Amino acid sequence: MSFSLARRCCETPLLKRVVQFKTCRRKIESYNVTYTVFRHRWMKRLPVLSSSRMSTQPDKETVDLSKFPVDRIRNFCIIAHIDHGKSTLADRLLEMTGAIVKTEKNKQVLDKLQVERERGITVKAQTASLFYSHQGQQYLLNLIDTPGHVDFSYEVSRSLSACQGVLLIVDANQGIQAQTVANFYLAFEAQLAIIPVINKIDLKNADPERVESQIEKVFDIPQEECIRISAKHGTNVEQVLQAVVNRIPPPVASTNDPFKALVFDSNFDHYRGVVANIAVFGGRIKKGDKIVSAHLNKTYEVNELGLLRPDEHPTQKLFAGQVGYIIAGMKDVKEAQIGDTLYLKEQPVEALPGFKPAKAMVFAGMYPMDQSEYPSLRSAIERLTLNDSSVTVQRDSSLALGAGWRLGFLGLLHMEVFNQRLEQEYNASVIVTAPTVPCKAVLSSAKLIKQHGSEEITIVNPAQFPDRSVVSEYLEPMVLGTILAPDTFIGKIMSLCSSRRAVQKNLVYIDDQRVMMKYLFPLNEIVVDFYDLLKSLSSGYASFDYENAGFQTADLIKMDILLNGRPVEELTTIVHRDRAYSTGKAMCERLKDSIPRQMFEIAVQAAIGNKVIARETIKAYRKDVLAKCYGGDITRKLKLLKKQAEGKKKMRRIGNVDVPKDAFISVLKRKDK
């Protein structure tokens, strides 16, 4: 979890957590239309590429990629904490190398999705090939854009695997933030060349020297290696390009080897099928070649290939060390598995090491506002997951909310971004339930082990939670969280973390005012409101990021919610024993506020087994009858009563209690911020 916690962001409503419960209903546009518009916008933004070409750019029509041997290719990406200026620097690089026209409007050119522009984040990696002249030589620089969030570290590592170096951007005013640290380690572990770039030196409060010393202290990179720039004004950006050529090694690949390419991303195009982004690790490839997917062992014929600049730019061939796209008649994104190796049919090669598939860490139910919207929501979810294979989809149904799905996400931001895309790109209105995390149970019953086929099972739905008596232990997912904050907030942050069952692992001063703390958290403790609390107690100055840290034994129990003694199955929750009371109390309170008073008293209870641990009471009302009802009042009165009768039919009756759908929504959905 790591939104930037910079103060500016707190004031930005765009960064506000997505409202899960949108009541607005909008027209459902077809995917086709949305997609077409989307493409069209891009064509418009890049009207006549050739007319505005700079001298450094070879003619579009006559790009001869064979002129770029491996030693004149550099593959790199830019990594940064949110809002430190990654996209602005990318815009400048694109302008300076003539990939795009230099205009005032170039903002986040590589961030194509509406959600990316609104939130100032990158979700989907994009790639742009740049032509750059340095000391009389033409270079091909492949900028592989990365998502700026650890939820997407899966995407980041995909991008990194196609690179030999990174630009690590740090804001000259804010200094190192939690995500800077996380991204640095990803690059460091991938053994990439790291070029630290200090951005926003034009700001009044910029303190590049302090940031340089932080970088030296935390990352052990000499201060002299930092490049101070202002991406906004283009100051020293030329130096960045030179550093890319000088400090980043060329890819290790030879055109003489057999063709071998890594699929590092894929998109689904409604008309042309799958567009796969590839990094060529050896040999060459051209239109018409027969290629094989090592993963599926299926053969395809290359229909189109080329560079991304950042839009698709067809070429005749792609050579070793280069990065580009291919279209080869794949109909499903699953055919272009990320991490797969492609080779020529006649020349099989050993597959490159792939990626581990992304594991869903946060689950949430998604239901249509109205069951009549189920088919359109289903198609919207299907289409979105076409381009985001990291989302797991499972059909689910709730007595209160009807038919829907249980979706698994890489993290909270991932979930919010998905939800926002669903609303913005597909006009779907959804109820999103409070996120839960999967837990595991180690079974002790031989019968159950046989039944499940394994000793350890993963539980996503509380209904499947096995009883303590057949389990030797329960496990919950853990994360290693990194918090960076001014030292004045240490006390408050420590007490927040300990209230979340977190264990401190480390505390380091990165300069004389800022500390970096590491905590081991149960994931469950940070998925709902941890980040918001951290943000508010530090006046927006703390930043937070986390990485997965496996599973750990936990004292988990199943908690039921009862209405007048009857359990409400959709409200059953798995909680840690230490948190049962506070969670149960909060749920009872929310139910009390959302179930209307009825003719009799209603006991709202939270219970573990037979033991009630929290209770709220909804008092009976004693009078509900309209004073006057004569001849002239019948029509109006009956209309009102009929409306109530209709509403009653829609309510869920638990024992003798009528529970409106809204009550379930208010308990199940995430709280509005």
Place this chain on the structure above:
Amino acid sequence: MIRRTVCAAGRALSASRRCFSGEGVPVDVPEGAAGPPHIAKEASLYVHWPYCLKRCSYCNFNKYIPKESNDHIMTTCLQRETETLLQLSQVSRITSVFFGGGTPSLAPPSTIAAVLKIISKHVNLPDDAEVTLEVNPTPAGMSKLKDYCRAGVSRFSIGVQSLQDEDLKNLGRDHSSHDALQTIEEARRLCPGRVSVDIIFGRPRQTVESWERELSELLRVCDDHVSLYQLTLERGTQLFKQVQSGRVTVPAEDVMAQMYQHARETLQQHGFLQYEVSNFAKHNSVSHHNMSYWKGRQYIGVGPGAHGRFVPLGEDGVLREARTQTLEPDVWIYEVQKRGHGTRRRIQLGYLELLEEVLVMGMRMTRGIYHKHWELFSPHVGLHEAFGASVEVQDLLQSGKLILDDRGLRCSWEGLALLDSILPALLVELERQILPRLSDGRITKTSNPH
């Protein structure tokens, strides 16, 4: 009008038609005893006088502050419309007449006489038929009571509302408590035993204690009938805005409930039997006109915005219609003058819709709905059949809020205060039982009993 110079005579006559039921609930002599009722041949009649001198802060009724007097035109039009609707309804008898408003005590007594005369001209209006007039207890209104009696009014319903002068001012009433007491006295002198007073509880700043004192005071002066209304905040009224903006607060829900229960108990102790949610009567002086609404009888509504329920003359002549007159007095007058009628909307009531009205209205009475009464409208599906199968109704029966026995279906004392929460459950069940029978033809779709 010679018909009713002496109200007391009428009272004596009508009293002989009624008796007490065993449980002390005032009821009519069962219709069956006097042979089959001809309820399609009779109706009650409501006349709406739309004018007021000023606007009350809580009232959202259809009323207008006239710029100039057009009593004469209005009178002619009320007569004309009465004629039109009586002919259309083909009833042979009008069982009661009610002059409501607005402020009908602003109408000249001659208007009342003229309308009653036109009714008598076309149909049978028995001498003992109840003729009620709503009265604003102002000195001007009081001075005309005698003339109203001469014109044929046999019952007065007096809008006392409160005995606190401060509250009367805040409610925007144009009378004082003194005026009210005087008017009650005069009305009782003229129509002893046939005077009703309206009182409102749940007023701003009212407490349970002050309400108790006020009610005791009222009981010392009132006649045999009390209508008790909880102040309802209606959208668009001045009071609604005041409460919304927080300038005025009304008692909380639970306090309102306490006031209502207290009033019910006190009135009972003083011999007033509750016969409907808001109506209490001593010596069986119930409002027959209002009873006919709750019993689902036909009624004709005359005047701007008035509602009616009757089977009009037509090709099939079996479906009851919900009819509404044009709302604005000027437009209504224009239409009556030009077309001979001011009916703006006619909606045919389906079989189920009529039953729903019978249910919703009938359950407001303490006697509830008798089997015989229900059978008039639903000859094929009895009360047990219609409601007995529902789990929720069973819950209500078991918890003692609802009673379903040999007599019929009704609310208990406790249940009556919760009627609006009970009715949705009954409506759901009624629909569940009736709709399938309608669609497979087990019930034919006529909506009025014969």
